[in-house]
Amino acid sequence: MQLGDARTGKLAGNIAAFGRTLRRAGVPVDAARIGMAQQALQLVGLERRHDVSAALEAVLIGREQDRAVFRELFDAFFRDPEIANKLLAQMLPRAEGQAEPPRQRPRVREALAPRMPQPLQPPSASDKEIDLDAAMTASELRRIRHADFNQLSASEYLLVERLVRDIRLPLPEVAARRVRAGTRGARVHWARTLRSAAHTGGEIMALRRLQRRRQRLPLLVLVDVSGSMERYARLLLAFLHAATREARHQRVRRDVFAFGTQLTDLTPAFRLADTDAMLDATSGAIEDFAGGTRLGDSLATLRQRHARRLTGRRTLVLIVSDGLDTGEPEDLARELHWLKRHSRRLLWLNPLLRFDAYTPSARGAAVLHAAADGMLAVHNVSKLQDLAAAIAAIMKR
Incomplete structure (x- = not known):
């Protein structure tokens, strides 16, 4: 042509x-x-x-x-x-x-794939193809934003995977040990104060201050890739990669693991700049996708092989799971206790919060709920857009 x-x-x-x-x-x-x-x-x-x-x-x-x-x-x-x-x-x-x-x-x-003609049939809400263009109405976009990931059609799933890549999740900031010159602070910056006084005949006109620097918390993410999480895992991995992209540029530590029946280190894949490349690398790395869930065993592997990933007690830990664990509750409780002692906050991101009457009554869910500092919903686009504010509120407690 x-x-x-x-x-x-x-x-x-x-x-x-x-x-x-x-x-x-x-x-x-x-x-x-x-x-x-x-x-x-x-x-x-x-x-x-x-x-x-x-x-x-x-x-x-x-x-x-x-x-x-x-x-x-x-x-x-x-x-x-x-x-x-x-x-x-x-x-x-x-x-x-x-x-x-x-x-x-x-x-x-x-x-680039050719568009194959579809048989003529009445479109339904479950299989109607929706595209992100001017033809998409505000009501359709609103419905997609509030739709549970587990209820999406194939075309809607692809659309949502693109939408979640535009959401940002800035990591919380805390006061660091190091200080810098500033306008506020409890400590006096005597060197600057005396230098300033030299310009006023030795008279101190104002006290210069030292204030603590602000730094973003290191992030540790554990994503459940078991069968019950199959529809959520890919979307949430894409979201987490794109949403925390700034951490890579700011040299903030970001460690990511997948767990099912075993622990898989996805941190090398998350260092890739492109989200599609990350998903390809993740697919090749995970061997137990859509299998069972043994969070306790996976946390034991984390403690034994990757304990150095937890930076002091400053790390923000996110566990993305529905809590349907098949391991022993006692083992899970012990490993969660260790993890919490070595982290700043431990948050549970639970897609089952899509149910209004949900209570963490399953054995693993009850243990996880007791250990977590907070439980947050991640089952649709709207909840992911609110996630940064929800995490910030918990960090202030």
Whole structure:
């Protein structure tokens, strides 16, 4: 397919088609950005492939996590075998049946997959496909935000997985041991005070203060990947990776483990910048997905092999589980007691709070509830959006 001259409708049509492909991959691209993309290509021209890619990326991409997806889609959507001969004069779509590039991101595979026609049938709320574009009404978005993850259709599940990546979970801050100069504080900064007095003839006009620095708490997350958590685990892993992304840039410790019948260290996967890459790495690492739950045994492994991950008593521990444990309650209680003694707060993120009358009556749930400093709901998008405020409230207790 010809890219088209910048003065013709061919260029506009091809850019619009590329924009639709980006939207299918979860990248928010509206009509205004499509218009800017057309104007950008008129300015940079079509002779240099790098210039075209850079111009489109500059105007179409507004989120850092979408850049890698854009670059893969650009390479896959526009193919030119004559790179030396006007790289983008004849931009060809992917040939049907062409070999896939190695390890494409799931969002890219989904966006490039051909849309198969569905049999004509009355749409129902459970299987109607919903897309994140202008056609989605406010009422549909509101329903999706409050829908239990376990009740989502396949298309809704994909949509929600994209929505949760935009939620942020800033880690709580506490006063550090180190101090710095500040306007408030119980201690006097005598060095600064005396230096200031030197400018006023030795007369102290104001006392300079020392105040304690603020630092974010290290994070330790344990995610239940047993059969009863199957519909929640992937969404919550995607959420936690994207929501705590700033911790990596701020050099805040972030350790993540999955547990079912055994403990799996997901920390290396969580160091990957791209959420899709993290999910791929996680899938390859977890060997007991959708199996049983033995939290007590997993915590024993944590204590024996990874105790150094708990930084003093400053670590915020999040246990993501429904509490349906099959191990011995006494073992679980003992390991939770050790974990709580070595952490700042231990919070239980429980998707079963979707039930209004829920009480942690199961054996493992009762033990976990007794040990936790708080139990918070994580069964829908709305609850995840409120999670940071809920954690902050518990930290102030």
